[in-house]
Each structure stands twice: as structure tokens, then as C-alpha cells.
Amino acid sequence: MIDLKNISVSRSTTLREALLVLNNTAIGLLLLLDANQQLDRTVTDGDIRRLLLDGAQLDDTLDKLAQISSLTISKSASRREALDLMNQHVINHLPVVDEDGKTVDLLDRREIDEQILLSTPHMGSTEREFVEEAFRTNWIAPLGPNVDAFENELAELVGSQHAAALSSGTAAIHLGLQLLGVGAGDKVFCSTLTFSASANPIVYQGAQPVFIDSDDVSWNMSPVALKRAFVAANREGWLPKAVIVVNLYGQSADMDTLQEICDEYDVPILEDAAESLGAYYKGRASGTMGKIGIYSFNGNKIITTSGGGMLVSDDAELVRRARFLATQARDPAPHYQHSVIGYNYRMSNILAGVGRGQLKVLKERVEARRAVFQAYQEAFSGVEGIRWMPEPEWSHSNRWLTTCTIDSSLGITSEELIKKLAQELIEARPVWKPMHLQPVFAHCAYFPHDETISIADDIFARGICLPSGSNMNAHHQDRVIETLKLALERG
Ligand SMILES: *Cc1c(COP(=O)(O)O)cnc(C)c1O
Numbered sequence: 001m002i003d004l005k006n007i008s009v010s011r012s013t014t015l016r017e018a019l020l021v022l023n024n025t026a027i028g029l030l031l032l033l034d035a036n037q038q039l040d041r042t043v044t045d046g047d048i049r050r051l052l053l054d055g056a057q058l059d060d061t062l063d064k065l066a067q068i069s070s071l072t073i074s075k076s077a078s079r080r081e082a083l084d085l086m087n088q089h090v091i092n093h094l095p096v097v098d099e100d101g102k103t104v105d106l107l108d109r110r111e112i113d114e115q116i117l118l119s120t121p122h123m124g125s126t127e128r129e130f131v132e133e134a135f136r137t138n139w140i141a142p143l144g145p146n147v148d149a150f151e152n153e154l155a156e157l158v159g160s161q162h163a164a165a166l167s168s169g170t171a172a173i174h175l176g177l178q179l180l181g182v183g184a185g186d187k188v189f190c191s192t193l194t195f196s197a198s199a200n201p202i203v204y205q206g207a208q209p210v211f212i213d214s215d216d217v218s219w220n221m222s223p224v225a226l227k228r229a230f231v232a233a234n235r236e237g238w239l240p241k242a243v244i245v246v247n248l249y250g251q252s253a254d255m256d257t258l259q260e261i262c263d264e265y266d267v268p269i270l271e272d273a274a275e276s277l278g279a280y281y282k283g284r285a286s287g288t289m290g291k292i293g294i295y296s297f298n299g300n301k302i303i304t305t306s307g308g309g310m311l312v313s314d315d316a317e318l319v320r321r322a323r324f325l326a327t328q329a330r331d332p333a334p335h336y337q338h339s340v341i342g343y344n345y346r347m348s349n350i351l352a353g354v355g356r357g358q359l360k361v362l363k364e365r366v367e368a369r370r371a372v373f374q375a376y377q378e379a380f381s382g383v384e385g386i387r388w389m390p391e392p393e394w395s396h397s398n399r400w401l402t403t404c405t406i407d408s409s410l411g412i413t414s415e416e417l418i419k420k421l422a423q424e425l426i427e428a429r430p431v432w433k434p435m436h437l438q439p440v441f442a443h444c445a446y447f448p449h450d451e452t453i454s455i456a457d458d459i460f461a462r463g464i465c466l467p468s469g470s471n472m473n474a475h476h477q478d479r480v481i482e483t484l485k486l487a488l489e490r491g
Contacts, residue, residue: 002106008033009062011040015048016058022048029093031103032062038101042070042093072097075104078423083113116426116480119300119401122365122471127357134353143327144349150356151310157359158277158285160293160312162319165347165355166326169274169296169309173244174201175322175345176270176292176311182207182241189229191221191246191253191272192434192446193456197296198246198272199435210240211436213449214456217392219403220253221245222449223261229447230265239265245290246272248432249389249465250302250369250400252281255289270294274309277302278366280396287312297351302365302400302470303358305351366398368470372477373399376466379481383488385410403431405462411491414464420487426480431463 008031009018018030022045030043047065056064072095073082086094086109096105130146139145147165155163166172182188184206190199192211202209212229215222226243233239243262245253255271262269273279273287274296280286287293297308311322324330329342347355373388380386385407391397406414414430421428434456436446448454467480 002027002108004031004103004106007031007106008103009043010034011061011063011065013062014059015051015056015062015064018043018048018062019045019058027093027106027108029106031095031106032065033103036101037103039070039072039095039097039103041065041068042095070095072103073107075099079112079425080423082107083109083425086112112425114425116467116472116476117469118427118429118465118467119469120471121299121304121306122361122469123354124357124361124364126360127354130353130356131350134349139349141348141350143346144352146349146352146356147347150347150352150359153356153359154295154310155312157362158288158293158312160285160288161314162316163310163312164319164322164326165352166309166311166322166345167347168307168345169272169294169298170197170201171326171343171345172294172296172309172311173198173270173272174204175325175343176294177201177205177207177242178325179292179318179321180242180268180270186241187233187238188242188244189226189240189267190244190435191248192436193219193248193432193459194246194272194435195274195432196435196438196440197274198244199441202244207241209435209441209444211434211441211444211446212243213447213454214248214459215254215449216455216459217390218251218254218395219248219389219455219459220251221258222455223254223257225447225449226258227261230261230267232447234265240267242268242270244270244272246274247276247279247286249403250276250279250398251389251391251395252276252279252286252289252397254392254394255281255284259289268292274298275301275400276398278362279398282394286398288314291315292318297355297358302369302398303355303362305347305355305358308347308351308355365470369399369402369468370397372468372470372472373402375474375477376402376404376481380484383410400468401465402468403463403465405459406464407462410488412487414462417464417484417487421480421483424479424483426483427467429465431460431465434460 032040034040092109094107151163182205186207188202193214199209213225269290271290271293276286277295293312295310297305326345331337387405389403418428
């Protein structure tokens with residue numbers, strides 16, 4: 001922060017003194033205060049240069065300056081308001097005045113326009129080497145050593161037998177459903193509380209989603225709701241072709257319990273672990289428990305290749321087939337021959353290089369995100385009415401995003417909180433809007449946790465995701481915490 005005393009002058013200050021102060025402080029701006037210490041106007045070196053060109057002498061005083069009212073902003077203004085004002089007037093500094101008209105601060109654009117985002121890419125130190133190796137060997141395309149190594153390294157890290165690197169998590173889900181035989185007219189059970197990319201591929205396959213609620217123990221698929229859905233389907237004489245279990249915000253679902261129910265009906269699980277790479281369930285890596293698991297390396301995920309995905313399975317034939325379908329399904333013939341419809345879903349050798357570097361820092365990223373969560377939790381430990389996404393004893397979440405619900409007793413809604421944070425250039429988001437509430441899926445069946453209680457609706461209505469990046473420093477997090485505290489106090 002700037003010491004205002006150092007840049008304050010009066011109308012009796014000489015031009016020479018004013019220039020010296022400007023020179024010494026390098027802010028390019030002086031505050032001209034009147035006898036009551038109130039802001040008369042601001043003075044730039046341009047103002048003094050114009051006085052000199054008009055014939056003023058260095059020993060003349062600033063009294064020669066015209067009376068103009070300078071732009072100021074009140075103490076209670078938000079960062080957004082200050083920045084808008086700076087942009088509107090194309091200035092980089094803005095004096096802050098209190099209720100008595102006293103200047104109490106000078107805002108600097110470089111400090112003001114610092115945004116805090118929800119989750120941004122965080123590169124390690126070796127990604128560049130793998131990418132440079134690809135350039136050096138001109139292995140820009142097609143598939144290549146980085147792709148093979150990335151698959152092997154990820155498979156080993158999570159303890160899966162096989163992995164196929166793909167262009168996105170969505171592509172991995174799409175291929176996964178195809179491999180599980182999901183086709184036109186089929187039904188697929190899918191967690192409702194998730195991002196639309198979990199469910200869209202069901203429709204790509206001409207099948208229909210049936211949405212399943214969360215429980216409030218893990219915020220993930222409710223075994224109670226899943227069981228009711230199976231019983232209802234069975235009674236009607238049909239069964240889903242697959243169940244997509246989503247591991248929300250970095251936390252595994254209760255896989256053993258869900259698996260047991262699915263086994264009863266002999267229906268395979270596709271585990272959407274797009275958000276939960278690096279998380280564990282009873283010591284097993286999230287994403288490795290379903291028949292097929294998928295990860296995403298989209299830009300906002302815990303590690304990123306800027307865009308990409310991975311399909312994992314212990315079934316060698318499934319993964320071989322995934323690679324085949326992902327490369328346009330070319331038959332082994334000397335000419336171009338195709339017996340089935342394929343896709344262009346493979347990851348490039350360049351992006352796989354980024355992925356290899358990112359994999360090396362995954363553990364650190366998980367620790368950093370868990371520390372971010374812990375700092376939030378500790379900062380608000382005395383506040384009743386904030387309920388953090390729980391972590392059951394069988395779960396080791398990667399805490400991809402720190403999420404909580406805001407109780408009505410706090411006198412402010414999650415929506416209002418998100419707006420207040422946005423005013424301070426802090427990005428917070430609502431929790432995923434459940435799929436059964438989406439216009440595009442309005443016609444789909446839905447099984448809530450209880451006939452009368454939909455947990456996902458409640459989490460959506462009151463939920464908020466806070467900035468959680470592994471590259472967020474303590475200063476940034478303090479800013480989020482202080483802004484939240486103020487918003488909660490003011491209600
Ligand atoms: C990000 C995400 C996806 C999609 O992954 P992309 O790589 O962006 O295609 C799927 N499911 C969930 C739960 C996600 O968060």
C-alpha cells in the first residue's frame with residue numbers, strides 16, 4: 001500500500017518540490033490536499049509540465065493549478081465499481097475518500113484488477129521437456145511415445161491394467177457407453193448431480209438417461225435411490241444397459257454399495273471420475289472400480305492437458321477396442337476399409353507430453369487443494385449454517401473444488417454470495433444444476449433419494465463452489481475469506 005503522506009502536497013508546495021516528490025515516488029500522481037486535509041484535486045506530472053510551458057517558474061506554487069474536482073471513489077465501493085470507473089476514465093489510480101471527504105487510500109489498477117478464479121491450469125516443471133521432445137523429434141502427430149507413456153504412467157498410478165488416452169473426458173464416456181453396448185432405445189442410469197457431459201453421451205448413443213439422486217453422506221449417487229430405480233425398472237420388465245456413477249468435486253461415490261446393487265442385476269458401472277483423479281475410496285483409486293473408468297484433463301480439472309481424457313479398464317479387449325474406435329475404426333487391411341462407424345477421439349502426442357508432466361505433480365496438486373479446503377473450513381469453523389461437502393471415512397477426496405451449502409439462517413443465499421464475490425472480482429459458482437432439472441432432460445425419469453426428498457435439488461439450491469486452485473496463494477485465499485466474512489456479516 002502507498003503511504004499517502006508521501007504523495008500529499010498543498011497549494012503552497014512549489015513546482016520544484018512537487019516534481020521532486022513525483023520523481024521520488026514514481027506513482028505519477030500527487031494528492032493536493034486543502035487545509036482540512038480534504039482532497040482539492042489530483043496532480044500529475046503532465047499538469048506541472050503544462051504550467052511550466054505556460055510560463056510558470058519552478059519556484060511558483062501549485063496555487064497556479066485550476067480548481068477542478070478530481071475523480072474519487074467511496075470506501076464502501078467494490079473492486080468492480082472501482083475498476084469500471086478506472087476503465088471509463090482511462091486512469092490507473094483512484095483516490096478513496098471516507099465519509100468526511102478525507103483521502104484514505106489510493107487504488108492502483110494493478111492491484112485492483114487481480115481476479116481470483118475458480119480453478120485454473122497449474123503447470124509443473126517438466127511438461128515443457130516432454131513437449132519439446134515431441135518437437136525435437138517432429139512427433140507432433142500422430143500418436144507417439146508420449147501417448148504410450150502417458151497411458152502407462154497413468155494406469156500404473158491409479159492401479160488399472162489398461163488405459164487409452166483420448167481427446168476429452170466426454171469422448172471417453174461416449175466410447176465407454178459404446179463399449180458397454182449402449183445403443184438406440186436403451187436406458188442408462190446416471191447421477192443427476194453432475195455436469196451435462198456425464199449424460200450427453202447417453203443421448204449420442206440414441207439411448208435415454210434415467211437420473212438418480214445423491215445422498216447427503218457423499219453428495220454422490222444415493223444407493224437408496226439406485227435400488228428403487230432398479231426395483232421399479234425390473235417390475236416394468238426392463239433394465240438399464242449401464243449405470244454412470246459420477247464422483248463429484250473430487251470425491252468417490254460409495255462404490256462397494258453401488259456395485260453390490262448393480263451386481264444383483266448384472267449391470268456394469270461406468271465410473272465418471274473426470275473430477276476425481278488422485279482421490280481414493282477405501283484405499284483404491286477413484287475411477288478404477290467400475291467396469292470402465294474415465295478421467296478428464298480439461299483446463300479446469302485437477303491436472304490438465306489443456307483438453308483431453310482417459311479411459312481405463314482392467315479388460316484388455318475393451319481398451320484395445322476403445323483405441324480402435326477412437327482412430328476411425330480402420331480394419332487391418334492395406335486399403336482404407338471400415339466395418340463399423342469410428343470416431344476421431346485420440347489424444348495428440350503433444351498434449352500427452354503435457355499430461356506426463358502433470359501426472360508427476362498430481363500428488364502435490366491434491367495436497368494443495370486439500371489445504372485450500374482446510375483453510376476455508378478453519379476460517380469459518382465458528383459459523384453455524386455453512387455445511388462443507390462431507391468426506392465419509394471411506395473417502396480420501398482430492399477436494400477438486402471446495403463446496404458448501406449456505407443455510408437460510410445465515411440471512412443470505414448462495415446466489416447473493418456469488419454476486420457479492422463477483423463484485424470483488426472473485427469467481428464462485430453454483431453447484432452443478434441437476435440433470436433432471438435441465439430443460440433438455442425434462443422428459444427423463446428421475447429417482448429421488450426419498451419419495452418426498454430430492455437431495456440434489458437441495459444441494460443445488462444452497463450450494464456454492466469457492467475458488468480452489470492449487471496455484472491460489474494464501475494472500476488470494478485470505479481475500480476470498482475476508483470478502484465472504486463481510487458478506488455474511490452484512491447479510
Ligand atoms: C469435466 C467433466 C466431464 C467432461 O470432461 P471433458 O474433458 O471436459 O470432456 C465429464 N464429467 C464430469 C463430471 C466433468 O466434471
